[in-house]
Amino acid sequence: MSATAYEPAHPAEDVDDVPRVLRGAGEWQDKVFRGIARGSGAVVLGIMLLVGVFLGYRATKALHVAKWKFLTTAAWEPDSHHFGIAAVLTGTVLIGLVAILIAVPLAMGTALYISEYAPRRIRRTLVSLVDLMAAVPSVVYGLWGAFFLQGHVTGVARFISEYFGWIPLFKVSGTDPRDPLSTNTVYTSSTFIAGMVVALMVTPIACSVMREAFTQAPGGEREGAYALGATKWGMIRTVVLPFGLGGIIGGTMLGLGRALGETIAVYMIISPVFAIQPHLLQNGANSVSALIALRYGSASNFGTSALMAAGLALFVLTLIVNFVASSIVARSRSGAGTEA
Amino acid sequence: MSDLIKTEPAGTDEETAVTFVPTATEQGAQPGQGPEARRSVSSWHATDLLAVAGAAVAAVALTFLLFGWVAPFDTPLGFVVVAYLLFLGTYTVLVSFDENGAAVRDRLAAVLWQSIAVLLLVVLVFVIGYALWRGHRALVHPNFYTHDMSVTGPLDPLTKGGVLHAIIGTLEQITIALAVTVPLGLACAVFLNEVPGRYARLVRTIVEAMTALPSIVAGLFIYATLILSLGMDKSGLAAGMALSLMMLPIIIRASDVVIRLVPGSLREASYALGASQWRTVLTVVLPTARSGLTTAVILGTARGIGETSPVLLTAGFTANLNGNPLKGPQVSLPLETFELVSSPQPNMIARGFGSAGLLMGLVLFLFIVARIIGGRAPGELSRSQQRRxxxxxxxxxxxxxxxxxxxxxxxxxxxxxxxxxxxxxxxxxxxxxx
Structure with missing residues (x-):
């Protein structure tokens, strides 16, 4: 007879089966909890929006004066209303590009080594070491760049400019390669050296994103490639790299975003110039963040607004780069759900 | 696609081909040769090792020859680069003696990736070691930890003056930053996971956007609001606020990821037993994610401690010991490093490296603590925990x-x-x- 109780035709038979009240005794506590949680979310949202709105508000004051010339002027004299980010933004982008060009092969090689080649025992240690590298303060990288690299890499810069100087990017003026007495000072404090140091700082973040993507390449496909007779490199080329493509691109972009915002290491190395400096190896470079660090102290009220406008431009740039990166990474992580 | 051809050791093509054909096994057993030898399935053979060693020796010798006798090169960096390129070339030639194209490419790729990884780790150790090595002259003097710089001139020897004021400043500023970011950050991360919805998605998007905020812009914001608009002094509090602004998105994102990893089945089990939501969060979600959350906070702290640019704009600079974060300028270790090394005096530079070494030691300590406590997925236990x-x-x-x-x-x-x-x-x- 028990079977009839389940038949929809006789629902009234089951008098005892009223819907249970799902609210427990702790209802008000849950309400308080959710209220606190929502409140903390609101506080965070408020702080973040305040930063954005305040930056935007102060920046518009400066932008209102500079109009579109803000993007095309290279000089920075806000008090005579003659200022723009053409030079510093170019410098920032160039440093970022140099950094990422050096960082990507390093990050990819290390990520491949950790995920594919390294013995299982040392894998965790290697991952920790790369994470440690991300935690090293930027001022330590800056010290290394300014005091060690600066002196040792000028030879490389000289070599490149001597043999590849016909490419405009590598041209260095003010020195004669045939003159044995010429000093190396024209090669110091350049975009190239700043880029090298920033590269070391962004390699770990790019590396960990790439490694995560590589380790997620499915085992079935890996073994399939081996079963078809692939060598290890053949397997990596046909399985791991295609599966990890999103991670490679995303890690690169995330690294680029980090490189664009880096301040103190760049500030310690470059000697600032306020002109568009396309020669990577030549002494003198600039970046938005270095400009802020350089000029905030002597800035008038309007000058601070101008610096805010520059900061906002940098923020927008890193924001775009980061969002593109995280959407690429998120798309490449299909099926990474953790619900058990 | 040619890489897909699995290579065999040279000269065995025919035998191996025969062993794989079932009908030919009888004649393929080669009765004259006694019992079949066990095949080594290890990925490394003596010949591989010999090839690497031989190529390395040959490359170094060739480079010596090139640098000493043929061409007037002199830089050590050039030596390393040339030797490495020669090594790659020699190794390719050596391997190609007894392997086919696909296998040569495989070996070359393996060597390439491994050497890149080694290069990165060597550079890492070198960067850290360089700060410690240049700083050891200052770090060995006990007064470096117990004095400030108030009565120390640029020409004074290293036995006078120290960075106590910067140590105090760093500790106070990071404490302020943690007091703001830990409660707020953890509560926000719990909110993002436990009260999902359109509002939580909006907050998550904004937080994600804010991780892109360059730290100098965070410093500039605090400088413009607290110091210029509200008329506050440059102080430890302002620096702590700038650090919190920078660390908050980092900590929220890291804890969000950790809490998201808590298995849903645990939560559902708790609900099924009649636990309320806040009890579930308090007794199931947070304890499960405890090690991960600790790691997130510690790594965020390590990032914040080493950050110079927000502090540069907001903390001011002083050579005096200032224990009060509310009033007057207060210097921190990275800022002290930055200011000291811009002096031309070798002793000041040594002090700068010393404080960088101290900072590095602090970060290392935090990092090791983070690794000991956490770094595991929720529910994943260390071996001793499992035993217990x-x-x-x-x-x-x-x-x-x-x-x-x-x-x-x-x-x-x-x-x-x-x-x-x-x-x-x-x-x-x-x-x-x-």
């Missing part, structure tokens, strides 16, 4: 078998609700109660 859980579970089972009633580990509170739902082996799934 297993022993406890055995003890409980033994008591239950003896008829001891309710085992001590499973009192009827929500705190241990999931102990009983964890199935026969609570050692694997119980996250709380060590």
């Amino acid at each position: 859980r297993l022993a406890a579970s055995r003890r409980r089972d033994a008591e239950r078998l003896r008829g001891g009633g309710v085992p001590p580990g499973a009192r009827g509170t929500a705190r241990s609700a999931h102990h009983r739902t964890g199935g026969p082996d609570p050692a694997v799934t119980t996250p709380s109660g060590r």
